[in-house]
Amino acid sequence: MFDRKTIIAMVLVGLVLLLLPKYYELVSPKKPAGQDYPSVKKPVSTDTVTAAPPPVPVTAPAEAVAAQTEGTTLGTDSIPINPELVSIETPLFQMTIGSNAQASRYTLKKYNIKPNSLIQLHLARQEHRPTVGAVDFDFGRDNFKSIKNISFRATKTSLNVSSGADSVTFSAVDSSGRSVLLTYIFDAERYGFVVALRTSGLRTPEIGEYKIHWLGGVPITEMDSVRDLQYAGSYAMVGEDIEKMTVGGDRKKEFNATGQTHFVAARSKYFMAALIPDEPAAGAELLGRNDAPKQKSSPHYYDLTLRQSWGTQAQGRWTVYWGPMKFDNLKALNVGLEETMNWGWQIIKPFSRLVLWALIGLHDYIPNYGIVILIFSVLIKLVLWPLTRKSQISMKKMAALQPEIKNLRELHSKNSQAMNQAIMALYKERGVNPMSGCIPLLLQMPLLYALFIIFSSTIEFRQAPFILWIKDLSQPDFVAQLPFNIPMYGAAVAVLPLIMAITQFFMSKRTVTDPNQKFMLYFMPVFMLMIFNNLPSGLTFYYTLFNLLAIVEQQMIKVPDFTPSVEVVEEKRKGWRKK
Numbered sequence: 001m002f003d004r005k006t007i008i009a010m011v012l013v014g015l016v017l018l019l020l021p022k023y024y025e026l027v028s029p030k031k032p033a034g035q036d037y038p039s040v041k042k043p044v045s046t047d048t049v050t051a052a053p054p055p056v057p058v059t060a061p062a063e064a065v066a067a068q069t070e071g072t073t074l075g076t077d078s079i080p081i082n083p084e085l086v087s088i089e090t091p092l093f094q095m096t097i098g099s100n101a102q103a104s105r106y107t108l109k110k111y112n113i114k115p116n117s118l119i120q121l122h123l124a125r126q127e128h129r130p131t132v133g134a135v136d137f138d139f140g141r142d143n144f145k146s147i148k149n150i151s152f153r154a155t156k157t158s159l160n161v162s163s164g165a166d167s168v169t170f171s172a173v174d175s176s177g178r179s180v181l182l183t184y185i186f187d188a189e190r191y192g193f194v195v196a197l198r199t200s201g202l203r204t205p206e207i208g209e210y211k212i213h214w215l216g217g218v219p220i221t222e223m224d225s226v227r228d229l230q231y232a233g234s235y236a237m238v239g240e241d242i243e244k245m246t247v248g249g250d251r252k253k254e255f256n257a258t259g260q261t262h263f264v265a266a267r268s269k270y271f272m273a274a275l276i277p278d279e280p281a282a283g284a285e286l287l288g289r290n291d292a293p294k295q296k297s298s299p300h301y302y303d304l305t306l307r308q309s310w311g312t313q314a315q316g317r318w319t320v321y322w323g324p325m326k327f328d329n330l331k332a333l334n335v336g337l338e339e340t341m342n343w344g345w346q347i348i349k350p351f352s353r354l355v356l357w358a359l360i361g362l363h364d365y366i367p368n369y370g371i372v373i374l375i376f377s378v379l380i381k382l383v384l385w386p387l388t389r390k391s392q393i394s395m396k397k398m399a400a401l402q403p404e405i406k407n408l409r410e411l412h413s414k415n416s417q418a419m420n421q422a423i424m425a426l427y428k429e430r431g432v433n434p435m436s437g438c439i440p441l442l443l444q445m446p447l448l449y450a451l452f453i454i455f456s457s458t459i460e461f462r463q464a465p466f467i468l469w470i471k472d473l474s475q476p477d478f479v480a481q482l483p484f485n486i487p488m489y490g491a492a493v494a495v496l497p498l499i500m501a502i503t504q505f506f507m508s509k510r511t512v513t514d515p516n517q518k519f520m521l522y523f524m525p526v527f528m529l530m531i532f533n534n535l536p537s538g539l540t541f542y543y544t545l546f547n548l549l550a551i552v553e554q555q556m557i558k559v560p561d562f563t564p565s566v567e568v569v570e571e572k573r574k575g576w577r578k579k
Contacts, residue, residue, distance in 0.1 A: 086154050086168055090161045090188050092323070101152045101170040101182045102134040106322060108191075112463065113221060121271060121322060123219050130289075130301055132216030133273065133322070135195055139314055140205035143178070150180065161186045177201045191323025192273075199314045209282060209307045210314045214275050217266030217302030224475075225297045231269040231457060234302040235340050236284035237262040242339055247288030247300050255286040262335045264304035267325060270459040273304075276319040276335055281306035324459045327356060342457040344449055351450035356458060363460070369473055370466030373538055377545040381553065384443065388553060397432045448543070455536035466541070469495060473538035488530040496540040501529040503547035507554075 085104065088095040096105040106122040113119055122133035137147050144150065152170035159166050165187045173179040178201040185194040197212075222228040233246040238257040245255040261281040265274035285305035292298035308316050321333060330337040343349040358379075362372040381388075405423055412419035427433070455461050461474040470477045478492040485491040504525040532540045 086157055086159075088159045088161065088168070088184075088186055090186055092189075092191055095193075097154075097168070097170075097184065099151055099154075100148050101150070102131075102136065102148060106133055108323065111221075111324065114223065119221050119271070121218060121221075121273070123216070128291075129299065130216050132219045132301065134215045135275075135320065136213040136215055137180075137197070137314075138211040138213065139199070139202055140207075140210065142203040142205065144180070144202075147180065147182075152180075152182070159186060161188045163188045191329065192320040193322075194317065194319050196317045197315055202314055204310050208310045210310055211285075212275060212306050212308060212316070212318060214264070214266070214273055214304040214320070217300070217304070218268045218271050218273050220268065220299055221271055222269060225299075228269045229297070229300060231267065231342065232300045232302075233267060234286045234288060234304060235263070235265045235267070236286055236304075237264075237336055238284055242336065243286075244340075245286045245288060247290045247293075247302070249290070249293045250288075251290055251293050253288040256283070257285075258283040258307075261306060263337060264306055265321075265337060265340060266302040266304055267340060269457060270325055270462055271323065272321060272325045272330070272337070272340070274319075274321040274333075274337055275304055275306055276321065276333060276337075277306055277308070278317040278319075282309050283307040326459055327360075342453055344453045348446055348449050348453070351446045352453050355447070355450045356454050356460070359454070360460060368466065369461060369464040369538070370470065370541065373473075373542050374545060377542055377549060380447070381546070381549045385553075387443070388550075392554070394433060397430060401426060401430060401432065444546075448539075451539050451542055452535065455538040461536070461538055464538075466537075470537050470541070473541070474536050476534055477537040477540075489533050492533075494533050494537070494540070496537050496544060497529050497532040497535075500532055500540055500544040500547065501525040503544055503551065504528050507547050507550050 084099055086097045088097070091109070093109055094105070094107045095103060098104040103122050104124065106120065108119045108121065111119045123129065123131070125131040138145050150172050152172045154168055154170050156168045159168055165185060167183055167185040169181060169183045171179065171181045179199065181198040183196040185196070187193075217232070217234065220228050233244055234255075235245075236243045236255065236257060238259045238261050243255060243257065245253060247253045259282075261277070261284040263274050263276045264284050264286065265272055267273075283306075285303075285307070287303040287305075289301045289303075290298055306318075308314070319333065321329070321337070323329065325341060327338055327341065330341070343352040359369070359372055359376060362375060363369060366372050366375065404426060408422045408426065409419055412422060455474055462472070464473045465471050466473060469479055476492070476494045477496050478494050480493040482491045482493065502525070505521065508521050508524055528543075532543065
């Protein structure tokens with residue numbers, strides 16, 4: 001039965017579910033402005049390098065890179081050429097690299113924006129936007145501030161990495177003997193690539209550092225761009241702390257830190273780009289830009305920078321992760337990138353991880369996530385069965401005490417303190433805990449929050465279909481558009497929330513016995529309908545199943561009748577009056 005505390009709890013659940021997206025948008029702390037970020041978009045005049053014959057020798061540097069990558073053949077015996085594009089294909093993505101050794105296309109083969117339209121994670125620079133998705137280097141003003149205007153030679157024009165690993169090396173040298181050599185290494189089973197750098201003849205900057213940049217972050221990939229941007233942000237792991245910076249409604253935001261840096265990363269709702277040095281970098285810089293902060297759909301751009309120690313020459317090796325935010329993928333990188341995923345509050349985090357682990361584990365054997373949710377709901381009900389039975393018995397006892405409680409209220413109508421003491425004494429005498437009926441609900445709350453987070457922001461449920469009209473378990477199952485907007489409910493009609501509200505009504509009808517609480521019989525279904533109409537259909541499907549299983553459970557659990565006879569109640573009433 002729903003008492004006042006239960007009603008308050010349910011209202012709070014609904015409000016939290018509604019406000020969680022806003023919470024994620026506001027949760028990041030304000031960061032102090034740092035030093036200016038070096039521009040990588042200014043035209044390079046004095047730093048332009050052209051490939052000069054004979055081609056720069058690549059054998060020794062390439063072999064050094066190969067020695068660090070077991071089983072990787074660099075193909076240094078081939079004749080370096082000067083291609084417009086080098087094409088790479090793996091089972092996971094297609095990529096092209098231009099003659100400036102920067103990505104010019106990156107297409108994910110297993111993810112669509114919409115049917116027959118694959119996701120592109122690289123966007124070329126245009127008048128209204130910067131480059132999104134490319135590696136760049138800054139070797140200082142006496143060397144090269146960017147590689148974008150350098151014309152490189154490559155050892156191959158195409159790679160088809162169907163298994164194992166393969167690589168392509170880009171090299172350039174100018175008339176003064178300054179050279180830059182970049183090797184891109186691709187693995188058939190991994191998103192992104194490894195990039196290795198060797199240089200010679202460059203002047204050591206006064207600060208003794210050079211920089212590697214990731215340009216632009218990650219583009220918008222979802223049809224609902226506003227919701228996609230709610231999850232956008234940049235990260236830097238400096239020491240043992242992961243710092244988050246979001247540009248949000250600002251036009252520009254910066255973050256600078258010095259110390260051992262293990263990665264810098266940028267993400268959208270479902271995809272990520274990250275720079276991970278083989279050896280910790282000397283520091284990190286994050287720059288966020290929003291050209292039209294007053295527009296909710298205005299793209300956010302994040303430039304990521306690692307400051308690297310120079311050594312005898314600028315050289316290094318980095319893993320570039322460029323792909324979906326799948327827990328297993330990020331965990332395998334072994335630098336803590338999985339901590340950038342949305343897990344909810346700290347108290348909810350263990351539930352979120354456990355739920356995701358369970359759902360993915362079931363999906364390994366059951367290909368339809370809708371069926372997985374059904375089985376998961378049954379398993380949760382079985383786990384909670386002992387508590388639910390205890391709760392049902394307690395609620396039955398509470399219902400049986402209502403006549404006696406009513407008499408106590410009448411007897412002590414002018415003394416609320418005496419009334420409460422008498423009611424608590426009655427509970428103690430009969431062995432009834434008035435809060436025990438809320439225990440299953442309280443246990444469900446963190447699970448419900450965890451499911452909301454998992455269905456809303458994990459890529460496993462993105463575009464995951466179920467049956468019939470339910471095409472995407474991460475989105476509401478809208479089937480019709482209203483010509484007007486209803487506060488809280490919205491302007492679209494989803495089917496599953498209607499079914500859920502009906503099940504809520506019948507479940508409440510069986511539990512509400514106090515005539516004073518009949519209002520709740522109608523209020524709760526309507527309230528839940530308003531809350532769930534805009535939530536992911538996977539979450540609504542779970543809650544609907546939970547209601548249906550609760551109704552079945554009520555039929556199966558045999559609870560003794562604790563209702564006292566009229567004679568017993570009257571006898572106790574006389575006893576109370578004598579006292």
